Amino acid sequence: MTRRLLGSALVVVAVALFPLSAGNYPVKLLQEILIWGLFAMSLDLLMGYAGMVSFGHAAFFGIGGYVAALALAKSPGLVSALVLPALAAGLAALVIGFFSIRVSGVYFIMLTLAFSQMFYAYAFQVSWLGAEDGLVGIPRPVVPGANVSSLRGFHGYLLVVVTLSALVLWRIVRSPFGHVLRGIHENEARMEAVGYAVDRYKLLAFVIAGVFAGLAGSLYVQFNGSIGPDAFFWKTSGEALLMVIIGGTGTLGGPVLGAAAFILLQSLVSTYTERWMLILGGTFILFVLFAPGGIVGALRGRVGLRA
Amino acid sequence: MPADLFAQALNGLAYGVLLFLLSVGLTLIFGMLDVVNLAHGSFYMLGAYAGLSLIAGTGNFWLALLLAPLVVGLIGALVEVSCLRPLYRRPPLDQVLLTFGFIYLFEDLVKWIWGGRIRSIAPPDLFSGSVSVWGAIIPSYRLFVIVFGLVMAVMLWLLIERTRLGAIIRAGVFDAEMTGGLGINIKLVFTTVFAFGAALGGLSGVIAGPIQSAYPSMGVAILIPALIVVVVGGLGSLKGSLVGSLVIGQAETFGKAWLPDSSMLIIYVVMATVMLLRPQGLFGRPLK
Numbered sequence: 001m002t003r004r005l006l007g008s009a010l011v012v013v014a015v016a017l018f019p020l021s022a023g024n025y026p027v028k029l030l031q032e033i034l035i036w037g038l039f040a041m042s043l044d045l046l047m048g049y050a051g052m053v054s055f056g057h058a059a060f061f062g063i064g065g066y067v068a069a070l071a072l073a074k075s076p077g078l079v080s081a082l083v084l085p086a087l088a089a090g091l092a093a094l095v096i097g098f099f100s101i102r103v104s105g106v107y108f109i110m111l112t113l114a115f116s117q118m119f120y121a122y123a124f125q126v127s128w129l130g131a132e133d134g135l136v137g138i139p140r141p142v143v144p145g146a147n148v149s150s151l152r153g154f155h156g157y158l159l160v161v162v163t164l165s166a167l168v169l170w171r172i173v174r175s176p177f178g179h180v181l182r183g184i185h186e187n188e189a190r191m192e193a194v195g196y197a198v199d200r201y202k203l204l205a206f207v208i209a210g211v212f213a214g215l216a217g218s219l220y221v222q223f224n225g226s227i228g229p230d231a232f233f234w235k236t237s238g239e240a241l242l243m244v245i246i247g248g249t250g251t252l253g254g255p256v257l258g259a260a261a262f263i264l265l266q267s268l269v270s271t272y273t274e275r276w277m278l279i280l281g282g283t284f285i286l287f288v289l290f291a292p293g294g295i296v297g298a299l300r301g302r303v304g305l306r307a
Numbered sequence: 308m309p310a311d312l313f314a315q316a317l318n319g320l321a322y323g324v325l326l327f328l329l330s331v332g333l334t335l336i337f338g339m340l341d342v343v344n345l346a347h348g349s350f351y352m353l354g355a356y357a358g359l360s361l362i363a364g365t366g367n368f369w370l371a372l373l374l375a376p377l378v379v380g381l382i383g384a385l386v387e388v389s390c391l392r393p394l395y396r397r398p399p400l401d402q403v404l405l406t407f408g409f410i411y412l413f414e415d416l417v418k419w420i421w422g423g424r425i426r427s428i429a430p431p432d433l434f435s436g437s438v439s440v441w442g443a444i445i446p447s448y449r450l451f452v453i454v455f456g457l458v459m460a461v462m463l464w465l466l467i468e469r470t471r472l473g474a475i476i477r478a479g480v481f482d483a484e485m486t487g488g489l490g491i492n493i494k495l496v497f498t499t500v501f502a503f504g505a506a507l508g509g510l511s512g513v514i515a516g517p518i519q520s521a522y523p524s525m526g527v528a529i530l531i532p533a534l535i536v537v538v539v540g541g542l543g544s545l546k547g548s549l550v551g552s553l554v555i556g557q558a559e560t561f562g563k564a565w566l567p568d569s570s571m572l573i574i575y576v577v578m579a580t581v582m583l584l585r586p587q588g589l590f591g592r593p594l595k
Contacts, residue, residue, distance in 0.1 A: 053400050099579075103586050106343050109403070110538045114578045117531060121571035234531065238407055245404055275419060281411030288405045289390060292397070 008253070012163050019152045027151060029267055033260045034162045035219045040243040040255030041169055042212035047241075048250030049173055050205040051185030052101070056112030057213055058236035059096065059119050060089040064214025065227040066123065069135040072221070081141035081222060082161065082215065089214020090207050097206035101199055104188075113234055120232035134228030138221055148222075158219060165212055170252060172208060181205055242280075246287050248294030257295045310442035315564050316557070317440070321449040321518070323556020324456025328511035329529065330536040330548040331463060332504030338480035338543030339500040342391065342402040346409035348530030350505045353413060354379045354512025355521040356421050359428055368431035375513045376506040383505025387498050410527065418523050428516035448517055455514065460549055467545060476500060480543055532559070535578045541591025550589060 015034070019027045039061055046052045064085035071080030100111045123129045130136070140148045147153035172178050180201050183191045192198045221227045230236065239262065247258025265283065269276040291298045333347045357378045361371035386409065394402050429435070430448040438447045467473035478486040479496050487493035512525075519525065536555050540547025555574055562570035587593050 053403075099583055103582070105399070106337075106403070106542065107538075107582070107586055109343070109400075110534065111579065111582050113531075114535070114538075114575050114582065118572060118575040118579070121575060122569070125568055125571055235527065238410075241404065241407070275415055277411045277415035278419070281408045281413075281415065284408035285390065285405060285412065288401055288408060289393065292401065 012159070016156070016159055019155050024151055027155060029263060031155060031158055031223055033256070033263050034158055035216055035223055036240070036243060036259040036263060037256035038162050038165055038219065039213055039216035040240050040247065040259045041166060041252055042209045042216065043240045044244050044247075044249060044252055044255045045169060045173065045181075045212075046205060046209045047244055048252075049178060049185060050181040050202060051188075052104075052202060052206070053109055053241075054100075054112040054206075054209075055109045055234060055237050055241070056096070056100075056114070056116030057209070057240055058232050058234065059112075059116035060093055060210040060213035061217035061220070061236060061240075062116075062119055062123065062227070062229075062232035063092050064089045064217030065221045065231050066129060066135065066217075067214070068218035068221045069138045069227050072138050072141060073135075076139045076141045078141055078143060081143075081218060085214045085218035086211045087214075089217070090211040092214075093207045093210025094203070097203045097210070101202045101206060113237070116232055116237060117234060120229050120234075123229040123232055130228075132229065134226060134231075136226040138225050138227070140222050140225075154223070158223070161215070161219060165215060166252070166256075169212065173252060177201070177204070242284055244294075245292075246284060246294055248296030251294070251296045254294050254296035261295065313441055314443035314445060315560055317443070317445055317449065317453070319557040319560030320553070321452045321456075321556075322560055323553040324453050324460075325511055325515055325518075326532060326536050326552035326556055327456055327549055328459060328514065329508055329533045330540070330552055331545065332507035332511075333533055334537045334540070334543055334545065334548045335476070335480075335507075336501055336504040337537065339476065339483065340391070340395075340402075340497055341399050341483075342406065343534070343542075344406050344501075344504070345403060345530065346386070346406040346413065347504070347508050347533060348526030348528070349410055349413035350379050350383060350508030350526075351512040351515070351529055351533075352417060352521070352523065352526035353382060354509025355428070355516045355525060356417055356426075356512075357509065358513035358516050359421070359426055359521050362428065368429075372510070372513050376510040379509025379512070380502040380506030383508075384498055384502035386505075387501035391501070392494070392497075410530075414523050414526065421521075421523075423523055425520050425522040427520045430517035452514055452518070463545065472499075532574060535574050538588055539578055539581045541588030543592070544588070544590040547588055547590035 015030065018030055039057075043054065043057045046054055046057070067088040068081060068085040071084045074080065096112070096115045100108055100115065103111060123134070124132055140154065142148070143157055146157055148157050173181075180191065180196055183196070184198055184201060188198055217231060220231070243258035243262050244255045245258070246261050247256065248254030262280070265280055266276055269279055287294060293300065329347065329351055332350070333344060336342055336344045336347070354375050357375035358371045361374050362368055365371065390405055391402055394405060434448040434451045436447050437444050438450065467476060475486065475491055475496055478491070479493065479500070483493055486496075532555060536548060536551040539555065540549070540551025555577065558573050558577055559570070562573040566573065581588060
């Protein structure tokens with residue numbers, strides 16, 4: 001436990017010091033990894049711990065992003081940057097979750113997919129959200145004591161937000177609540193019989209995951225300065241799923257590694273060859289087939305076909 | 308009935324029939340293998356491109372219509388035997404995720420072989436014109452698609468309800484393990500059904516070619532409507548896929564004409580409504 005904490009702290013320090021020794025492009029890549037890592041971690045809380053595989057997690061990423069874009073354009077403060085997007089995404093997760101948790105497995109996948117696609121279709125067609133082009137020219141927030149508009153200033157701010165979020169998520173999965181979620185994953189009927197209000201736990205997990213996905217979406221807008229309907233598209237959900245699987249489900253740290261692998265593959269491979277999607281798809285297929293525990297599982301020595 | 312309304316309804320019918328051909332494969336594969344095949348749109352895309360090359364090579368649309376599904380079916384069989392078969396004892400979601408990986412693989416493969424731009428496919432000479440039906444001008448190819456799709460629906464129904472293979476498939480959909488216990492080579496049936504479903508996906512790709520052209524993201528674009536059809540109709544139900552695709556075909560076409568600002572939303576609203584009121588879909592078996 002202490003070793004793992006120490007290791008995580010070392011990673012945070014390394015990430016914090018990275019801009020001192022690297023050029024602008026690698027720093028931007030790292031920032032992207034942090035943002036997608038947070039998004040993937042929030043999905044892992046659902047998938048890896050509660051056992052709810054959602055194909056509509058992009059809904060909350062997109063809501064966080066759009067709310068942040070609208071709010072930041074009005075008043076560029078921390079409330080607009082962090083509080084409102086998280087609240088809005090959490091509220092949406094409460095409503096979507098209320099309906100979705102009534103079904104499970106493939107049906108849960110389909111229903112979450114339908115809800116997120118609804119947002120996509122809506123954002124794609126209404127003018128107040130910029131329709132197909134989305135919202136552009138979003139200012140970064142004014143953060144007391146930091147110059148967030150500079151690349152390196154933003155790096156520090158981003159790292160603080162993502163690290164704090166990761167700590168909260170880590171506390172959640174270690175808490176009694178997190179253990180109940182794992183119990184539901186293992187055997188839902190038994191947890192029900194033992195007397196846990198399973199639906200309430202699942203809904204709460206869904207809302208928490210939604211809040212952090214919304215936060216990731218908001219950070220993405222602040223990073224990019226723009227957001228489009230693609231944030232809601234089912235491929236965005238799918239990519240988060242890819243990151244979780246490649247990194248290792250139910251590990252929280254794994255999805256960040258998965259996000260790193262995904263983004264590095266996308267940007268590095270695409271500088272050498274146009275065929276990065278082929279390599280990405282192939283890598284993913286190999287992981288599902290031979291390393292279902294993802295990178296973390298492989299590091300722990302669980303490689304090979306598992307029945 | 309005003310002529311443009313009638314034309315809309317026919318367009319919706321042509322689209323619905325196309326969705327039916329695509330979703331039958333999806334629903335059969337789900338019913339039999341318990342796999343939601345996210346790569347089904349990719350089979351559709353592969354069918355369109357295989358059709359494109361076969362038409363260019365042979366100069367004959369009908370030959371392409373016959374051969375392209377065979378090619379795609381073979382690819383499907385390869386995917387099933389090499390990648391899906393080792394996963395049947397894992398949680399079913401692993402297989403869904405695996406097929407998700409194939410979306411990337413196939414889309415990039417197609418870009419590699421055929422390039423990324425839109426390629427139009429000419430309809431066969433026989434159906435290259437338009438006809439006037441009760442005052443509405445309809446491309447005759449669309450009428451062909453409607454008739455072809457309905458004939459295919461009848462033939463599929465006969466295949467599944469009236470032949471020995473169909474009986475085996477129905478038994479497998481109902482209880483694959485028990486069917487295997489009765490001495491049926493269930494592995495072979497799984498591969499056959501997956502390949503057959505993939506071939507149907509490929510077939511719908513060839514059929515769609517002259518209407519929608521071929522482009523690499525066509526598979527991703529059609530996957531969601533096909534999934535919606537299957538969910539609305541009931542996973543694993545042939546009748547459900549027919550009714551579902553006709554409903555979604557009309558909803559989408561009339562949505563575009565009447566509610567252009569929220570046309571894309573309609574099919575998702577239909578799906579969510581059905582799932583909330585009747586989670587198993589219109590003709591699905593009740594959930595446990």
